[in-house]
Amino acid sequence: MLRELHIRDLGVIEDATLPLDPGLTVVTGETGAGKTMVVTGLGLVLGGRADASLVRSGRDEAVVEAALELDARHPARARAAEAGAAADEDELLLARTISATGRSRAHVGGRRAPIATLHDLAEDLVAVHGQADQWRLRRPAQHRALLDTFGGGAVAGPLAEVARLYGAWQEATAELAELTEGERARLQEVELLTHQLEQIDAVDPQPGEDVELAGEAEVLGNAEELRVGADRAHRLLSDPDSFGGDDVVGRIALAGDELSRLVEHDPRLAEAHRRLGELGVLAADVAAELSAYAADIEADPARLAAVQERRAALNDLTRRYGEDATAVLAHRDAARQRLLALEGADERIEELTARVEDLVGELGPALEQLTAARTSAAADLSATVEGELGRLGMDRARVEIVVEPRTDEGGARLPGPEGGRTVSAEGADAVEIRVAANRGDPPRSVTRAASGGELSRIMLAIEVATAGSGRAQVPTFVFDEVDAGVGGRAALDVGARLAALARASQVIVVTHLAQVAAHADRHLVVHKSHDQQVTSSDVRVVEGEDRLGELSRMMGGGDTEVGLTHARELLEQCRGAASTPS
Secondary structure, eight states, X not given: OEEEEEEEEETTXXXXXXXXXXXXXXXXXXXXXXXXXXXXXXXXXXXXXXXXXXBOTTOSEXXXXXXXXXXXXXXXXXXXXXXXXXXXXXXXXXXXXXXXXSOEEEEETTEEEOHHHHHHHHHHHEEEEOTTOOHHHHSHHHHHHHHHHHHTHHXXXXXXXXXXHHHHHHHHHHHHHHHHHTHHHHHHHHHHHHHHHHHHHHHOOOTTHHHHHHHHHHHHHTHHHHHHXXXXXXXXXXXXXXXXXXXXXXXXXXXXXXXXXXXXXXXXXXXXXXXHHHHHHHHHHHHHHHHHHHHHOOOXXXXXXXXXXXXXXXXXXXXXXXXXXXXXXXXXXXXXXXXHHHHTHHHHHHHHHHHHHHHHHXXXXXXXXXXXXXXXXXXXXXXXXXXXXXXXXXXXXXXXXXXXXXXXXXXXXXXXXXXXXXXXXXXXXXXXXXXXXXXXXXXXXXXXXXXXXXXXXXXXXXXXXXXXXXXXXXXXEEEESTTTTOOHHHHXXXXXXXXXXTTTSEEEEEOSOHHHHTTOSEEEEEEEEEOSSOEEEEEEEEOHHHHHHHHHHHTTOTTSHHHHHHHHHHHHHHXXXXXXXX
């Protein structure tokens, strides 16, 4: 519910704060004082269209702020969190700023947010009903939403089943269309993947094989150079006759012998003698290894040709399918999996075709059950709303809620007799609220059959009917000019029905009728003051004698004893009516 509304520099309102409570709150005041600006401000903070002309003359910007009390599980809290809002445990702050240049900004929970976020939140928070803002009656889809809300579980069950089946049908139909419409592309991909696998399997590369073959080719291509070099290194280490002098191994041995004689004279040479011994052993080992290597290596033209041929085959694959043999094998595995999926498409098409047929068979009866539930709820709601209108000064009005097949193009076409029908997750029904002002007139769409004031009363009747069923859609309702064209006893009835709605929801009403205002739990007066240059408005709560004075003013009695007496009698009458069950 709304806790508080703060308006600054909007129209004639310079700076005003409206404290709001549960139950019925009425906003009254003299003509031109700014009552309508209260509703306008609320519309702005709920994402309504902004206009620079609304900014108070001489000011740079107008600001509207709303503090809302929200249950932790309220859907608006989740939406606000998605927008990055920081919310207290029980409060959410919304703000809208309009500059004199026409720019507009929105904040949700202290964070900057798109204007559309305010509008999205409003759907779960407040329903505003004014002569220019009957959005729920002017949008056909909302007629269906209102009926479904009134229908409660009797409609919600079949509706959930239709939504489930419709979603499954759409999913299966889309996959089937993708497979059948892409048949040529699928066959081409199968052919391509098959060719790729044949090429790779014909070569049958092994992980790391290309690296091993590159090393082997390097050795085979330089075999003679490797043999000669290794043999020469061997002879330099251990063949004294090859180069006309002692070999390395021999010289190391001689040096060791020389040091062995000297160690007994100076022990400091012992470490050098030990290391020369190790060096001699190591040199001998290396010489032996080089000798064996030189003896083993030999040129093998046939093997070299085979290696080069194999490398060429591998290089052909890596140019096509990957940077090395391992990457080629990864491509092969992926291609094989994709080929299995594509080759199984025929079987999948058969499965999907049967699935679509089964879902169509299930969806048909589910739609019929939903239509039947809506038709039954429509009869009950029509009678209830008609009864409420009788209490709102429209006792000659007749209400008819029609449930008929959809003819719009907003859904899918479900196969069936006579070309099938248009369906969506909400079913196959179009719902329209029709009203006849007089019993003998044919009912027409409510948007064409009712004036602005009548629309507000019709909406009030619907909201009271919905609240009476325990299924009110939003926690707060705002009505502007709901009493237009009403007076006398009918005005008292309008106030009584607003009070009835306020037992289940927070209700805020802008009114000019004392008969309506007298039913309020809280009475706010928009007061206009004048000075030499500026017209400003403020809002104050009136109670006791002040409230009697305002009610007297609204009835034309002014501040007279007769007017105050009349106001007191009216207030007592309304309080007595409130204590009587409706």
